Amino acid sequence: MSRFVQIHTLTSYPPANLNRDDLGRPKTAVMGGEERLRVSSQSLKRHWRTSDLFQEALVGHLGTRTRDIGENVCKRLIEKGIAEKKAREWSADIAKVFGSVEKDKVTTQQLVFVSPEEWDAVHTLADQLAQENRGPEKDELKLLRKNASAADIALFGRMLADASSFNVEAACQVAHAISVHGVVVEDDYFTAVDDLNAEHEDRGAAHIGETSFAAALFYGYVCIDRESLIKNLGDNTELANKAIAALVEAIARVSPKGKQNSFGSFAYASYMMIERGNQQPRTLSAAFLAPIKEKDYLQASVDKLEQQAEFFDRVYGKCADSRVNFNASTGHGSLNDVIALAVQD
Numbered sequence: 001m002s003r004f005v006q007i008h009t010l011t012s013y014p015p016a017n018l019n020r021d022d023l024g025r026p027k028t029a030v031m032g033g034e035e036r037l038r039v040s041s042q043s044l045k046r047h048w049r050t051s052d053l054f055q056e057a058l059v060g061h062l063g064t065r066t067r068d069i070g071e072n073v074c075k076r077l078i079e080k081g082i083a084e085k086k087a088r089e090w091s092a093d094i095a096k097v098f099g100s101v102e103k104d105k106v107t108t109q110q111l112v113f114v115s116p117e118e119w120d121a122v123h124t125l126a127d128q129l130a131q132e133n134r135g136p137e138k139d140e141l142k143l144l145r146k147n148a149s150a151a152d153i154a155l156f157g158r159m160l161a162d163a164s165s166f167n168v169e170a171a172c173q174v175a176h177a178i179s180v181h182g183v184v185v186e187d188d189y190f191t192a193v194d195d196l197n198a199e200h201e202d203r204g205a206a207h208i209g210e211t212s213f214a215a216a217l218f219y220g221y222v223c224i225d226r227e228s229l230i231k232n233l234g235d236n237t238e239l240a241n242k243a244i245a246a247l248v249e250a251i252a253r254v255s256p257k258g259k260q261n262s263f264g265s266f267a268y269a270s271y272m273m274i275e276r277g278n279q280q281p282r283t284l285s286a287a288f289l290a291p292i293k294e295k296d297y298l299q300a301s302v303d304k305l306e307q308q309a310e311f312f313d314r315v316y317g318k319c320a321d322s323r324v325n326f327n328a329s330t331g332h333g334s335l336n337d338v339i340a341l342a343v344q345d
Contacts, residue, residue, distance in 0.1 A: 070095030070106030
């Protein structure tokens with residue numbers, strides 16, 4: 001069975017601000033001596049994981065990333081007739097199972113990825129405490145932690161600093177998407193007009209502002225360790241394949257949501273290549289160390305990407321057992337083709 005599934009994409013975005021830095025400008029990185037546009041892996045993973053497509057495909061098999069386990073339990077206890085003071089004390093005890101909790105609070109200090117099995121255990125215990133009107137016992141709290149079998153936790157991992165035995169090593173690695181060419185981030189000066197400004201003495205703009213943007217063709221790379229994914233999911237191969245198929249489709253179809261209302265920059269991948277094999281994974285980003293200069297960015301990028309894969313094969317030997325791709329600019333291949341290879345046993 002092939003262990004690694006590698007996914008390479010080229011996606012073109014019109015003027016947009018997909019992923020902002022601390023100053024509100026599009027994120028960038030210098031590569032090959034030129035500034036490139038960048039979308040962080042954290043942004044990509046969150047938008048794929050929370051997309052309707054991914055959520056619907058894996059309903060019932062997804063975790064929740066939150067600090068509010070204790071708040072959830074506290075509300076549940078109060079609704080069942082427990083006094084607020086007791087409810088907060090008991091819910092804080094439950095929240096401490098998953099992370100550090102500050103004094104007099106019930107929220108964890110860190111975000112915690114909670115699996116459906118763990119939520120069920122938490123709610124079952126909360127209901128029992130409410131029914132018996134008592135606080136949780138130590139042995140009961142120990143039973144709340146479960147080996148997470150949620151698809152998104154299995155793919156992207158989780159770290160519980162206070163209980164490393166329940167950490168999950170991510171089966172999926174995601175690179176920051178980066179433009180294949182140099183970019184210049186531009187500033188859009190804009191105004192807002194008061195619809196009733198005819199009644200004002202000052203008929204100028206009611207608001208003046210600036211927002212930054214840039215347009216780019218991005219190279220994206222994702223690697224899934226299928227063997228690790230199946231192991232993380234308790235040897236559930238069917239669920240692992242569902243997760244891979246949902247992720248591949250999300251990568252192709254789901255755009256980051258940064259400033260979407262201002263730019264409407266929804267985009268599908270124009271090109272996707274899937275590789276399968278047991279060979280050590282490698283990105284093809286070296287194809288774009290020299291920024292693309294040709295007028296037809298997409299075709300030039302496809303050529304460079306496929307050439308780089310061929311050159312790696314020549315130098316290192318076969319780097320993948322099988323490959324398939326689609327190219328939406330030429331009508332070659334299909335999303336179904338690449339998904340079929342990605343989930344092949």
